[in-house]
Amino acid sequence: MFSISFRAFLCGFIFLLTTSVTNAQTTPSDAELNTFYDQLNAYRTARYQPLPDLEALQLPSTFSGADLKALHLQERHIVRVDLVYTAFRLNPTFNQRQLNLSRIRNLASGLPGLLQDESVTWTLVEQTGCNSPTECQPFFHGFVVYVARHATAATSRADLDSLTRKLRILEKKRPKAAKKALGKKVACNLPASRFSNRQMARSLRRLYHCPQRDAQVVKFELAVAADGTIQTVKVLPSARPLCIAELEEAIRKSVAFHSGFLVAGKVFPFSAKGAIRLPIGPLQLLGEADMGFTNFTLPDSAARLYRVFLKHKNKQHKNDYCEARITKSGELLAASDTAAVELPLPPDANVVTRVMQRHPEWSKEVVVTDVTGSMFPYTYDLLAWLQLSALEDEKTFVFFNDGNDQPDKDKRVGKTGGLFQVRTDSYEAIKNKLIETMKAGGGGDAPENDAEALLYAQQLTGPNSTPTDLILLADNYTFPRDAKLLKNTTAHVRIILCGVRDYINPRYLALARKHGFSLHTIEGDIEDLSKLLEGETITIQGQQYQVTKDGFMLVQKT
Structure with a gap:
């Protein structure tokens, strides 16, 4: 939803422009900007509609103003930027690319480091639903900036309180049967x-x-x-x-x-x-x-x-x-329904359960889970699935919180910490370790230390498990800051992508292709990406992606 006024956002950029003396030094060169632009996701739609379950800020193409403090950007981080425009042109020689490049340059000047932030997803959106200046006038032109609030000790406590409350409701509805003989x-x-x-x-x-x-x-x-x-x-x-x-x-x-x-x-x-x-x-x-x-x-x-x-x-x-x-007739259904209405949940809130149900053969894999604030619905889904499923064998879980609440500026790739592990067949032990991890930290900024956690999990399995099979629960719109640590990994990683709202983050597609990983969403499984050649186009869940020299880019969206 568009929760912050145009005026406040416009004012904020002027404040930033007038207070940052290093902006000119951080403006990208023409070559850098063109290289950046050529890798942007792009799709057409009749009329742009913002994602309903992310907080969005509108920035019209003629942005200007003052008072950045009204935006409270110090409390938020950007997760996605959509540059929205219309396909209609009065002048057939009009160069949309040059105009888009100019707009992106202006935005980069106002937000130093934005183009270099690999955790931000960029998309070009061309609207095709108007054919005259009059028809196109009400269509939005400019940037839509999606933001998420920084995780703090207070937000972590709130998430933890909500999680434990929902789990208590679920536990009351659980059939009273032995753990390994459910019914x-x-x-x-x-x-x-x-x-x-x-x-x-x-x-x-x-x-x-x-x-x-x-x-x-x-x-x-x-x-x-x-x-x-x-x-x-x-x-x-x-x-x-x-x-x-x-x-x-x-x-x-x-x-x-x-x-x-x-x-x-x-x-x-x-x-x-x-x-x-x-x-x-x-x-x-x-x-x-x-x-x-x-x-x-x-x-x-x-x-x-x-x-x-x-x-x-x-x-x-x-x-x-x-x-x-x-099972006792209706009890599991009642538990699910009660939990579902307590808090508004994203459309794929049960993605963990759905993927695990699709793959009962995943019995010995190590589960690695991000438990920071953005992953709260999926953390609950993991525990709900574990509680309603009988663990027949011991399983290893690694939970991570991106550094135990240390300041973002102090986080170092490969040494961020906040890693907790447990090997057990006890639901209670798993739940307690996950809660312990959440109490120790909430994440802070957007990108997390997923790769550090994966390598830690691989070490726990010992020398007799080569290659190691790992399941990673990851946030689709937050790409790990430390993915380069996986350069020499021999692990086979199955990534359950959480929060896939309209398309899969191309960076995860590139990661899977590079290392032979597989991706799993609520709709299906994506495998064998490493067999694709540069220049090839693949359709995944209705969206078309092209393999580029540096990874993948969205080229068409339904």
């Missing part, structure tokens, strides 16, 4: 396919004729009705080109189930995940590994009543089976 064990049968993996691969071979022949493993998801009917087919984002619509139709015709997911004598609709190895080879050479299912999940309503665990007898996922336990 009575009930019968469970995985959905039975009408065809073997080889038969499905043979059918795909006959139906899929796409000219793209790049070798790759393509993942897909199915929504299946209780009677076994395929409802929807979705091919997940791929690093290599393929004919998505044709492949989805081929999957639809090649897959069939006898019925839904059978649990406790009841049949439920379900979701299935699978993988296909492309290109599909000659019929006589097709085997079990060319196509198969990797996971089955119940819908949320049924998952609250039955805790289902998928088991694998071998690494090839052959002879898979499931185990299930029934």
Whole structure:
């Protein structure tokens, strides 16, 4: 929401311009500015709408004014800047790029160091919904600056109080059962396919004729009705080109189930995940590994009543089976509903739960979690998931708070501190360690010490776990200040991105591509980015990104 007036913001910039004697020295050169501009995210939209769950400040293109104190920027940090303009031009020779460069130069002069701050996300937004000066007049032109308040001891206490209050509500609703035996064990049968993996691969071979022949493993998801009917087919984002619509139709015709997911004598609709190895080879050479299912999940309503665990007898996922336990009817649902209405939450507030439910095979990974102020909804989601799930084995958790409240100016890359760890199968022990971490510090500025925490977690696993599998809960709009520490890491990191509002931070895409990491959002999993070549374009969750020399940039947004 636009919570600060135009006048206050305009006045603030004049104050800063008149009080900073080093501004001229920090103005970027033409070459630096053009290099910066060429890496900016850019998309078109009919009319710009600010993000509803971030605090936004409007700065019109003709900004001027006085009294920066009215902005209280000393209490806030910038997390994102959108430069908004319209596509309509009266003069066909008009150069929008030069005007944008001039505006960015003026802003950089007013805020020294802004262009060098890697924690800030920049976006060019071209509005296409007007075709005349009269129509375009009410459209906003200028900068929209998104800010977040610095974490302080007071805000940390407030977050901690809210967290403990919500957890108490959840704990009162928790079924009173043994930790490792959540509810009575009930019968469970995985959905039975009408065809073997080889038969499905043979059918795909006959139906899929796409000219793209790049070798790759393509993942897909199915929504299946209780009677076994395929409802929807979705091919997940791929690093290599393929004919998505044709492949989805081929999957639809090649897959069939006898019925839904059978649990406790009841049949439920379900979701299935699978993988296909492309290109599909000659019929006589097709085997079990060319196509198969990797996971089955119940819908949320049924998952609250039955805790289902998928088991694998071998690494090839052959002879898979499931185990299930029934919970007290309605208690988990009531706990979830009560917690949800206490505080306004972001749209992806349950991203941790959703990703963990998608990946029951993540059993031995070390969990590394940012517990600073911006991550509060997701910290709660992690604990809620842990409380409502039975930990069958000990698991290592590393919590970090970006320096135990030391001043931002004293933080040193690789030596920031604020790292706490626990290895246990006890929910109470995990909760207590997380609360201890939050009490020790709230974060301060925007970028955190994620890489330092990852390397610390890797050391805890010892020499017998190479490569180490780590799960990192990270803030999508706050990129780590110390990512360069991962230069020589051998760890395999699965990054759960929290706070993905309209697109994925391209810096995380670049990090994943560089080190072979995977990214996970509430909508899906993004893998194999390291196979992309410079100049290639990939569509991820409806948005198009291009691989550049330095990373990724958003080039189109739906």
